[in-house]
Amino acid sequence: DTAVSQTPKYLVTQMGNDKSIKCEQNLGHDTMYWYKQDSKKFLKIMFSYNNKELIINETVPNRFSPKSPDKAHLNLHINSLELGDSAVYFCASSQGLTATNTGELFFGEGSRLTVL
């Protein structure tokens, strides 16, 4: 059973299109994230949801809209795609930081978005 699964794994599309990436985790975690990894392999956090509530919203264009229908799912919708959006997008989950949980991340395999 895959712990954090993302679909699609590859996405090739034209500039100006709208696309979505879906993520599901079966680990029972309460926090989910989207990270963007660029061509130089830099990883930057985009969003984080805790129990369906947005708790981290980094400086991301508002063309990017996350949605969390429940705590096991976090989807990413991107409007009006631009060339610079080409990257690998990683979904991750963790159990929130508490006295007994230290919140290490579990990552999906990534979704490689190519905008032409």
Place this chain on the structure above:
Amino acid sequence: AQSVAQPEDQVNVAEGNPLTVKCTYSVSGNPYLFWYVQYPNRGLQFLLKYITGDNLVKGSYGFEAEFNKSQTSFHLKKPSALVSDSALYFCAVKSSASKIIFGSGTRLSIRP
């Protein structure tokens, strides 16, 4: 603001030799520190973490890391490198709830 630095883009080591991948951090408060590994076309995998306690922490695949508060470092080490250790390694810091910041990554290359 919290940050983490990996000063080496690439580390090259011969198989069987010890390896070190460097990481320094800057946080306010007590740091929670992590190492992750990324193999080609894969997601990141958790290797080990430092939360509190013993400064030397052991993790997966024979890796360990040493927390040094005075030098604000958390270097990853392995006594004897394997070719299969070749991958991209990320140091990360977490100092507030639910926000983890990653370093720029270090590519580890182990030659046979």
